[in-house]
Amino acid sequence: MARVQPLSGFPEWSPQERILETHVLTRLREVFALHGFGEIETRVVEPIARLAGDSDAAKEIYTLGRLNAESDADAKLGLHFDLTVPFARYIEERQGQLHFPFRRFQMQKVWRGERPQEGRYREFYQADIDVVGRDSLPEHLEAEVAIVMARALASLPIPAVRMHVNNRQLVEGFYEGVGITDVAGALRSVDKLDKIGAAGVRAELVAKGVAERAADAVLELAKISAPDASFVAAVEDLWETSWRVEDAGALEAAQLKLAGGITSLAALVTAVNSATAFDGADGVAVADLRIARGLDYYTGSVYETFLTGHEDLGSICSGGRYDSLVAGGGFPGVGMSIGVSRLVSRILGAGLASASRSVPSAVLVAVTDEEARPASAGIADRLRARGIACEVSPSAAKFGKQIQYADRRGIPFVWFPNAGEGTSADGQVKDIRNGEQMPADADAWAPPAEDLYPSIVDG
Amino acid sequence: MARVQPLSGFPEWSPQERILETHVLTRLREVFALHGFGEIETRVVEPIARLAGDSDAAKEIYTLGRLNAESDADAKLGLHFDLTVPFARYIEERQGQLHFPFRRFQMQKVWRGERPQEGRYREFYQADIDVVGRDSLPEHLEAEVAIVMARALASLPIPAVRMHVNNRQLVEGFYEGVGITDVAGALRSVDKLDKIGAAGVRAELVAKGVAERAADAVLELAKISAPDASFVAAVEDLWETSWRVEDAGALEAAQLKLAGGITSLAALVTAVNSATAFDGADGVAVADLRIARGLDYYTGSVYETFLTGHEDLGSICSGGRYDSLVAGGGFPGVGMSIGVSRLVSRILGAGLASASRSVPSAVLVAVTDEEARPASAGIADRLRARGIACEVSPSAAKFGKQIQYADRRGIPFVWFPNAGEGTSADGQVKDIRNGEQMPADADAWAPPAEDLYPSIVDG
Numbered sequence: 001m002a003r004v005q006p007l008s009g010f011p012e013w014s015p016q017e018r019i020l021e022t023h024v025l026t027r028l029r030e031v032f033a034l035h036g037f038g039e040i041e042t043r044v045v046e047p048i049a050r051l052a053g054d055s056d057a058a059k060e061i062y063t064l065g066r067l068n069a070e071s072d073a074d075a076k077l078g079l080h081f082d083l084t085v086p087f088a089r090y091i092e093e094r095q096g097q098l099h100f101p102f103r104r105f106q107m108q109k110v111w112r113g114e115r116p117q118e119g120r121y122r123e124f125y126q127a128d129i130d131v132v133g134r135d136s137l138p139e140h141l142e143a144e145v146a147i148v149m150a151r152a153l154a155s156l157p158i159p160a161v162r163m164h165v166n167n168r169q170l171v172e173g174f175y176e177g178v179g180i181t182d183v184a185g186a187l188r189s190v191d192k193l194d195k196i197g198a199a200g201v202r203a204e205l206v207a208k209g210v211a212e213r214a215a216d217a218v219l220e221l222a223k224i225s226a227p228d229a230s231f232v233a234a235v236e237d238l239w240e241t242s243w244r245v246e247d248a249g250a251l252e253a254a255q256l257k258l259a260g261g262i263t264s265l266a267a268l269v270t271a272v273n274s275a276t277a278f279d280g281a282d283g284v285a286v287a288d289l290r291i292a293r294g295l296d297y298y299t300g301s302v303y304e305t306f307l308t309g310h311e312d313l314g315s316i317c318s319g320g321r322y323d324s325l326v327a328g329g330g331f332p333g334v335g336m337s338i339g340v341s342r343l344v345s346r347i348l349g350a351g352l353a354s355a356s357r358s359v360p361s362a363v364l365v366a367v368t369d370e371e372a373r374p375a376s377a378g379i380a381d382r383l384r385a386r387g388i389a390c391e392v393s394p395s396a397a398k399f400g401k402q403i404q405y406a407d408r409r410g411i412p413f414v415w416f417p418n419a420g421e422g423t424s425a426d427g428q429v430k431d432i433r434n435g436e437q438m439p440a441d442a443d444a445w446a447p448p449a450e451d452l453y454p455s456i457v458d459g
Numbered sequence: 460m461a462r463v464q465p466l467s468g469f470p471e472w473s474p475q476e477r478i479l480e481t482h483v484l485t486r487l488r489e490v491f492a493l494h495g496f497g498e499i500e501t502r503v504v505e506p507i508a509r510l511a512g513d514s515d516a517a518k519e520i521y522t523l524g525r526l527n528a529e530s531d532a533d534a535k536l537g538l539h540f541d542l543t544v545p546f547a548r549y550i551e552e553r554q555g556q557l558h559f560p561f562r563r564f565q566m567q568k569v570w571r572g573e574r575p576q577e578g579r580y581r582e583f584y585q586a587d588i589d590v591v592g593r594d595s596l597p598e599h600l601e602a603e604v605a606i607v608m609a610r611a612l613a614s615l616p617i618p619a620v621r622m623h624v625n626n627r628q629l630v631e632g633f634y635e636g637v638g639i640t641d642v643a644g645a646l647r648s649v650d651k652l653d654k655i656g657a658a659g660v661r662a663e664l665v666a667k668g669v670a671e672r673a674a675d676a677v678l679e680l681a682k683i684s685a686p687d688a689s690f691v692a693a694v695e696d697l698w699e700t701s702w703r704v705e706d707a708g709a710l711e712a713a714q715l716k717l718a719g720g721i722t723s724l725a726a727l728v729t730a731v732n733s734a735t736a737f738d739g740a741d742g743v744a745v746a747d748l749r750i751a752r753g754l755d756y757y758t759g760s761v762y763e764t765f766l767t768g769h770e771d772l773g774s775i776c777s778g779g780r781y782d783s784l785v786a787g788g789g790f791p792g793v794g795m796s797i798g799v800s801r802l803v804s805r806i807l808g809a810g811l812a813s814a815s816r817s818v819p820s821a822v823l824v825a826v827t828d829e830e831a832r833p834a835s836a837g838i839a840d841r842l843r844a845r846g847i848a849c850e851v852s853p854s855a856a857k858f859g860k861q862i863q864y865a866d867r868r869g870i871p872f873v874w875f876p877n878a879g880e881g882t883s884a885d886g887q888v889k890d891i892r893n894g895e896q897m898p899a900d901a902d903a904w905a906p907p908a909e910d911l912y913p914s915i916v917d918g
Contacts, residue, residue, distance in 0.1 A: 012549070034843045034848045036850030039474070062525060064538075065521070065523075066518075067517050079523075099864075099867045099868055123502050275840075358558075374733075391494070394599075
């Protein structure tokens with residue numbers, strides 16, 4: 001038997017911590033379902049050929065083998081590293097049976113063989129929503145997906161979030177207009193602004209052959225940010241004052257893209273903010289022209305979401321609009337993904353919230369002596385019939401010991417059967433937090449609503 | 460991109476099928492929690508040294524590697540093939556923080572590299588409950604675990620189950636009494652009764668050196684079965700009439716074990732049946748002296764559960780009492796495990812039950828024209844505020860098209876905003892199954908309870 005030690009990068013929670021994680025997953029599930037997203041779950045393995053399509057991800061893929069392999073058939077499989085690759089394959093396999101636009105959520109673990117010292121996990125939960133169309137997808141769904149995610153995050157025991165949004169058409173039109181030919185390469189450089197700063201990005205752009213005036217324009221664009229459509233004037237001013245390509249056709253094409261992107265981004269910010277003004281606060285969306293998202297496949301709205309006061313976490317919920325989920329085209333969609341485990345880890349680590357107890361039980365039914373155990377079990381079953389979780393004391397020890405059993409687990413009530421003359425036939429129930437005790441009827445008594453289940457207490 | 464084809468042994472469900480699976484998992488979760496079992500979740504990987512401890516399982520273990528491995532550190536990890544190995548490790552790691560007896564449930568996927576042609580899965584859900592003590596564990600928990608599992612199964616859309624129970628002390632005492640020295644080996648042979656028949660088991664026992672008279676006694680014992688304590692007389696009769704070892708000390712030891720086992724098994728059958736007489740039917744337990752469970756580590760009650768009319772599935776829920784979960788001793792426990800995916804597969808395949816629709820939405824809010832989309836979204840949000848899942852139509856197509864959108868997904872109601880003079884300000888809601896339409900208030904109207912969520916319909 002190997003020595004026991006935690007594996008770095010593979011988080012596990014205590015029972016009380018797991019209640020918090022389950023709460024998070026349940027809330028997300030509820031909000032997604034309220035907005036008409038149905039759940040799917042995919043197998044955790046995919047052919048390596050499919051997983052390794054993105055060469056960046058290849059080095060993080062866990063492959064499967066067999067301890068005593070008779071053939072190498074299993075050696076062609078790996079664990080999924082996100083929920084997009086398996087979702088694309090699911091759509092491809094079932095395109096004849098699914099109804100489009102298809103709305104789905106998916107909450108599963110994914111695996112990445114990253115170096116764990118960066119505070120990244122090798123096994124973690126993601127929660128994704130996507131809407132995928134057949135051949136076309138209305139643009140208003142780009143706002144809807146952002147709204148659903150903002151509401152899902154607002155249902156969690158975390159501070160407010162800011163959702164930074166941008167539009168690829170806007171950025172591409174602007175970049176092309178100022179003479180950048182390798183737009184994808186420039187986007188990947190701009191995506192590093194947080195890591196290497198403006199000077200670093202500028203140097204990288206210039207090294208890629210971008211003209212200095214274009215690099216400057218790109219960095220000016222990245223400075224524009226507004227919580228409403230006021231970004232439009234700033235972008236238009238910058239456009240008017242920047243050097244632009246001389247070819248009339250190219251300029252017109254760039255201008256068209258830019259204008260379309262501006263319109264889309266303004267509509268997005270307005271729609272998201274009007275639907276996410278929680279508790280009278282401002283909406284969560286900010287048009288932020290620096291948001292680049294390194295991935296090539298985004299073609300419209302892109303999103304990154306930051307937790308107020310915990311911006312060091314990076315984006316906790318990202319995504320965007322893409323032209324086709326399936327290689328070969330025909331399945332445009334828009335989706336976002338929450339990194340659930342990192343979020344749960346922060347909630348627990350920073351004490352943002354915790355579960356009020358470590359077990360589901362609201363009541364421990366005490367046992368007077370072993371002969372009376374069936375009577376205690378009967379009381380427990382009458383409580384359970386009304387949805388009250390309870391346990392029967394495992395031993396008929398002194399009542400003090402039984403109370404200690406409840407206390408250690410955070411069980412708030414202890415039920416004493418046959419509590420003597422003059423009380424209810426079912427005995428008495430004691431709130432062990434304040435010592436209050438009263439006769440009770442097992443078919444009628446209920447704990448206060450906040451004690452029925454473990455509750456989530458803000459830190 | 461690899462060609463798309465399902466992977467044998469890795470089941471995946473359609474969105475509507477997934478609703479059924481989620482229903483099953485949710486019901487199990489509810490019943491476990493009502494009985495005070497808290498959930499834990501463990502990482503899916505364990506050191507291979509720990510997984511391969513049981514040599515039988517070794518050939519089925521999936522090992523992990525890395526596509527571009529820099530070291531072979533990951534090569535020492537494998538995917539868990541059950542939830543017992545990781546639970547034991549979890550207990551070992553956290554023994555200082557957990558409170559014993561510790562009650563937990565765990566519902567996760569496990570992976571086994573079995574040949575899929577046997578109708579077995581390579582990736583499947585298990586649902587386990589265990590109660591683990593520190594140094595000791597009261598025997599009444601052996602009945603409680605069986606009762607909780609019987610109630611969990613009774614909450615599912617499946618036929619009634621029969622839980623066949625036996626006791627290892629009883630069997631070992633009897634086997635030793637009739638002169639069998641390799642009791643574990645004999646148990647493994649008797650475990651094959653279904654596969655190779657009585658003659659096959661007899662031949663195998665004799666080949667292992669068991670005397671013919673002992674083999675016959677063992678096979679006679681395996682024939683005894685009763686839904687109550689009436690098995691006691693049958694076992695005692697067989698014991699009295701069988702040849703027994705001549706050494707007085709050995710005989711007395713065997714007799715003691717046998718008598719203890721008989722008492723325990725009688726108590727188990729009685730307790731389980733009195734707590735599981737669902738809807739006036741008999742309790743689910745049957746004392747069945749043929750139940751052997753091949754695994755060496757069981758030391759008390761053992762359980763196998765069969766689905767009426769679907770006995771070909773084999774046991775859908777098995778387990779037993781063991782002396783220590785942790786190598787080195789000190790953590791006695793009792794647990795049972797449901798093979799959830801095979802059960803779900805049977806429910807779906809045999810049409811025992813299905814979900815009433817493929818999406819969570821109870822209502823599709825129609826859109827009159829794109830300018831009026833915010834009004835439709837507002838109605839949807841007012842419904843959602845009262846827990847009614849809904850979608851806003853993705854397009855402002857003709858109402859007939861929008862009704863078709865709802866119909867294809869099984870969404871029962873379509874809401875038409877601004878339905879004209881003389882109706883409610885919020886419009887009209889139509890039950891598209893019968894065509895009934897009426898004015899409705901988005902802050903008051905609700906679908907019938909059975910339409911609020913996708914319901915589970917018996918087949």
